Amino acid sequence: MKKLFVLNGGAAVKPGNKSAFLKIDDPLSTFARGGINTGDVLVYDAMLKALAYDQITNVQFAHAADEKLWPTDDYDATVIRGSNYLTETVDIGNVIPLLKKLKGPIVPVGVGAQAAKYKKLEMPKGSIEAWKIIADKCETIGVRGVYSAEVFNDIGIKNIRIIGCPSFYRNLRPSIEIKPLDPANARVGLTLNKYLSADYASNATKTNRMQRALIEAVAKRPANRLYSQGEREETLAIFETGEAKQKHIRSILGKYNLEGDKDVEALMSERMQAFFDVDEWAADARDNVDVLVGFRLHGNVIGLHQGIPAVFFTYDSRIRELSTLFAIPSVEIEDYMPINLEKIFESADFSKVQHVYRLNYAEYHRFLTENGLNHVLAKPVASPPEQPLVKPNLVKIDQTTEEVTDWFRGEVDFMTSEIETLRSRAWNLELKLREKTSPDAGAKLAS
Known part of the structure; x- marks a missing residue:
């Protein structure tokens, strides 16, 4: 029996160990306490689909100091679910005793830096010590992009591979085909993020104003829909009824100064969706949208890994480095220009995405293999990239005066x-x- 120990998986696992989901019996009481980022569940789900283990045990970083939760048996490997661990505010020093105790390899899959802009990070001492322990216990650390690799290099860790995020490879295929797009009539899936500031936005005002413009544009097409990626108010608005539902919708509209916009009200009242099961989320995107846009990383990836085109709006280091690594068309919020959906879709160049995906997939395959992880990825159809991409694939639009x-x-x-x-x-x-x-x-x- 092959056994896998997971650190910070963050979700329940279905029988068969191939799918992740949030076990939420009462969404109203759960989200009344706060939001839950379902993008993290997508990352874990994609890792489970790629790996092949008979038994999986998880401990969250937040509980890692509790020795009663530590594994008593030997595991074949330990993996760390990728997330924004490299920051100036997140200290994982509490995990150090467990890291020292664990036997066998500890393999981080898709670790990323988080900052408003690319800059040198002053990471907490506890985190630096923890990552050095991890680096000594694996062949390579899998990181999201060039910037994340540079952050590790700054603290003396050099055994890294730039693999992107595991969620991009959820389909387990060595290549993808981006579906054709009809700019004028495409059904659009939108994701929002109302709380972008500090480390999560290089310019919060521009970010929120461009979100507002994007909401207006998407709401004008009656077939379009809005996905809540675990945001508190949006999710409550979906599951509430009557005046309670309208109260949450009014709050969201007020955040974006969109009170009284009937198109946006209809979008949020009638065409807003939330999923706690990644398989169901992916199926809904597959069946109901032709293109994804928005301000949530995994809100786009849920379609991209299925060949659904997506356009990123880039506002922080994380979105910028991942969209750049995969050559995904992006609109830079710092340019602060008007939103015209049809022109954005006409100008978005997806020609590189399919080729670059093959190269990055090969690097992901090499990473899992060299770390001795038992995986089910098909053989690559290309060689890993000689160098990762560093130039963003920006959408250039001809705007009239x-x-x-x-x-x-x-x-x-x-x-x-x-x-x-x-x-x-x-x-x-x-x-x-x-x-x-x-x-x-x-x-x-x-x-």
């Missing part, structure tokens, strides 16, 4: 309104402070 002028006029009006609102709030606060600190304030209170 009128389109650009209208866009920036509207944005200037919005920003001006926001500035006036902030000035008014600041003035009201100053008046209240004056009342409390004026010489008469004490006398008024005494009387």
Whole structure:
């Protein structure tokens, strides 16, 4: 019997050990407590599909200090589910005692750095020590892209392979064929992320304003749909009814200043979906969308691995390095230009994606093999890349002067309104402070 120990899998496993899902009996009570990123479940699911083990045991990083959860038997291998572990704020030092105790290889699959922009990271000492222990216990560490590799190199870890994210290879095939796209009539699947700031957006204002414009554009096509990738309010809006449902929808609309937009209200009321089972999520995308766009990494990958074209909106290091590695067409939020779906789809160049996928798949195959992991990947049809891609495949759109002028006029009006609102709030606060600190304030209170 081949046994696999997993660190930070983050989901339940179906019988047969080939699929991951979130076991949620009551979505309303679960998401009332907070959101759950179902993209992490997709990563775990893809790893399970690629690996072949009879017994799987998981311990989350958050519980790794609890020795009662440590394995008592010997395992053939340990894998770490890829995620954004390389940051200036995430410290995995609590996992060190378990890492030292584990026997056999410890193989991280798809580790990534997280920052608003490419920069040198000052990682916590606990994380640095933990990753050095892991590096000594594996042949290579699988990382998401060039930037993540550079972050490891900065802390002295050089035994890495740039494999991307396991979710890209979920179909287990050595090649993919991107389906043709009808720009004018394509059914669009959209994902959003309302909480992009700090390490998750190089410019939060531009990111949120471009999300707003994208929502408006997608909502105009009645066959389009919106996927919640575990966001709290969106998921609650799907499972709630009546006034409770409308309350959540109004909150989402308010976040994007879209109150009163009937098209967007209809999109969120009637065509918003959420899935806790990755197999079901993938099937829905396969059957109902022709192209995916949006601000969630795995909200696009759920289609890409099935050959459904996708366009990324890039706003942080993670999205930029992965879309670059796979030559996926991307719209850079820093360019801050108007959204025209048809023009974006017409201009998106998918010609490189199929070729680059074959090369990256070969590198993933080599990575799993050299680390001694028991896997079921088919033999590659190409050799690994000599060098990973470093130049993004940006979507270049010919905008008319009128389109650009209208866009920036509207944005200037919005920003001006926001500035006036902030000035008014600041003035009201100053008046209240004056009342409390004026010489008469004490006398008024005494009387």
